[in-house]
Amino acid sequence: MRSAPPALTIDGSARIGGLSVFGPLRLRLAAGRITCLLGPSGVGKTTLLRLIAGVDDATEFTGTITASDGLPLGGRMALMAQGDLLLPWLDVLGNVTLGARLRGAGRDTQRALRILDRMGLADHAHKRPHALSGGQKQRVALARTLMEDRPIILLDEPFSALDARTRAQMQDLTAAHLAGRTVLMVTHDPAEAARMGHAIHILSETGLEDVPPPPAPVPRAVDDPETLATQGRLFARLRAPA
Numbered sequence: 001m002r003s004a005p006p007a008l009t010i011d012g013s014a015r016i017g018g019l020s021v022f023g024p025l026r027l028r029l030a031a032g033r034i035t036c037l038l039g040p041s042g043v044g045k046t047t048l049l050r051l052i053a054g055v056d057d058a059t060e061f062t063g064t065i066t067a068s069d070g071l072p073l074g075g076r077m078a079l080m081a082q083g084d085l086l087l088p089w090l091d092v093l094g095n096v097t098l099g100a101r102l103r104g105a106g107r108d109t110q111r112a113l114r115i116l117d118r119m120g121l122a123d124h125a126h127k128r129p130h131a132l133s134g135g136q137k138q139r140v141a142l143a144r145t146l147m148e149d150r151p152i153i154l155l156d157e158p159f160s161a162l163d164a165r166t167r168a169q170m171q172d173l174t175a176a177h178l179a180g181r182t183v184l185m186v187t188h189d190p191a192e193a194a195r196m197g198h199a200i201h202i203l204s205e206t207g208l209e210d211v212p213p214p215p216a217p218v219p220r221a222v223d224d225p226e227t228l229a230t231q232g233r234l235f236a237r238l239r240a241p242a
């Protein structure tokens with residue numbers, strides 16, 4: 001990591017083609033913490049993530065996205081987008097080390113292999129994406145994001161294609177790997193938010209709502225009673241009409 005992870009503040013509203021997507025809202029991502037964002041489909045979670053990452057050309061954003069250290073955000077973020085976006089002509093190792101290659105830096109094969117090994121993908125390092133399952137491809141995309149070693153990490157439904165056991169393992173691994181970084185994670189899974197979030201927010205048509213996280217440290221045990229209670233509260237809140 002080249003710089004200490006800052007807090008981020010997103011303050012504003014977004015429109016696409018003249019139609020409001022979200023806002024006005026104010027979202028603060030605490031420095032070195034995982035913030036989980038839930039909400040109904042189409043409410044603008046991915047748009048928000050893409051705006052922060054600076055990769056959204058379709059959206060008209062009125063407002064500010066600022067870091068607490070006052071430095072520009074460019075070059076300090078890694079985004080794991082929805083869908084794996086792996087390059088089909090590169091093997092797993094080539095995809096995981098793609099960032100270094102695009103920057104003209106030396107590719108750290110040993111580190112990539114260690115991450116793949118921890119993700120249970122060591123045996124697949126030389127396969128191309130077409131020979132992987134959906135869940136394996138998603139783990140490769142996650143490995144590529146973790147390889148980037150940035151202080152700010154944006155994750156859009158990073159575990160959605162995984163079975164329950166692998167999902168819990170990847171949550172543990174991701175929480176350990178990203179400890180101390182500023183993370184915004186979009187998820188549809190109340191259990192995931194309850195396990196992973198130092199802060200939890202629900203985005204809906206009426207704005208942002210804060211949900212108090214359970215007190216245990218992240219990642220919380222899947223059967224921790226207060227984590228289960230938060231999961232239940234989130235589920236009830238997501239089922240309720242806005």
Ligand SMILES: Nc1ncnc2c1ncn2[C@@H]1O[C@H](COP(=O)(O)OP(=O)(O)OP(=O)(O)O)[C@@H](O)[C@H]1O
Pocket residue numbers: 016017021039040041042043044045046047048058
């Ligand atoms: N390029 C685009 N052009 C026009 N409308 C768009 C575009 N991208 C997104 N939208 C619209 O913006 C709104 C927000 O989309 P977004 O993908 O941010 O929602 P989301 O909350 O992430 O949804 P999901 O949970 O289904 O991923 C939706 O109504 C969507 O149709």
